[in-house]
Structures are given as C-alpha cells and as structure tokens.
Amino acid sequence: QKEVEQDPGPLSVPEGAIVSLNCTYSNSAFQYFMWYRQYSRKGPELLMYTYSSGNKEDGRFTAQVDKSSKYISLFIRDSQPSDSATYLCAIVQGAQKLVFGQGTRLTINP
C-alpha cells in the first residue's frame, strides 16, 4: 500500500464551482500535511500546509485533516480558470522527506 493515495482525476468543473480534492494516508503518526500546486510545465509550489487535525483557511482555499480516518482534503471555493493546475498532496515523513500523492489534474472551465 502506498503511503499516500490521491484521486488521480482528471477533474473538470465549471467556473465558480466548489472543488474538493482528496488524499488518504496510511501512517497515523504523520503530523504535517501539505498541498502543492503545479502549473503545466512548471515546478510544484507550496499552496498550504496543516499540522495535525482540523482546518486551515487561506482566501478561497481550505485545507482539512481528519486524522481519525487518515483523510486530507483541499477545498477551493469560487473556482477560477487560473486555478487550473495539478494539485499534489504531501506528507512530511521523518526529518527530511516529503511523500507525495499521485496528483490530481484540475481544469476550471470558463
């Protein structure tokens, strides 16, 4: 079993829709969770990170962690065409490593 599993998509939604992106992880010891955004032909960049359980909000983006079910989510409200990208969840494993999910390619249609 992979340590992090992510719905691969692709996902296509109309502009203004609420988007939900999800990952599951296997090890209940993980504490830090991240979401990276990657535009086409670019390197990933950190969008949000959360520690332990609960929600974290940043503008139109909300990251949520449910440690009881080992489930992490990213919600995008009022989605815009500029949000079209691949979204990768990641967990911090030990002192040095990030383990990434497969990535979900998202397209927001005007």
Added chain:
Amino acid sequence: NAGVTQTPKFQVLKTGQSMTLQCAQDMNHNSMYWYRQDPGMGLRLIYYSASEGTTDKGEVPNGYNVSRLNKREFSLRLESAAPSQTSVYFCASSSHGGTSGRQSSYNEQFFGPGTRLTVL
C-alpha cells in the same frame, strides 16, 4: 534571487549514454533533493542531501548517482541511460536540515522548473 535553477531544460539521450543534470539554489538552504515525475506516479524521491557533504538514497535511487558539490549545487548523474529513465526531473531545496540551528517543522521545499529527459 533566482531560487532553484536547473540545466538543461530539455535533453534527448540514446540508450547507454551518460549525462549530468545540474541544480543550484541561491537561498542558502541546507537540504537539496532530486525527484522524478511520471504520469500517474506523482513525485518520487531519487536522492537527497541534508547538508553539504552528505547524500542519502530516496525511493528510486537505482541507475542514478549524485554529488553535493557545495552548499549551492547538487547534481544528478545518469551513467548509462535507459528508456525507463525517461521522465521529468525536479530539483528542490529546503532550509531544513544542516548540522546546527533550529529545524523547520514542516520542511517546505522549493522546486526548480524541471528537466524533461527522453531516452531513446
């Protein structure tokens, strides 16, 4: 402040050829990483370096070697390229690690623009 830079941007090799991918960062970061990204596989760690002079294997190290030349530079070498190494390669750096000082807890990594490698 260029962040993380990688050269070359594109490369085509024949099976058996060798090449070195170069990476440099100007953020005075301790840790540097090499990943490969394949469709449906996400980013997989090849090698990483927690500080100058140290390197460690990641998830998929076979067929690769690395050198942490100094604090700024971390190169990835393919000694005898194979078609299975066709991929997009990303270098990343992080302020995490090193031999002294406070560690950042969540290890934000900053990525370069990538090198698209095709092995025929």
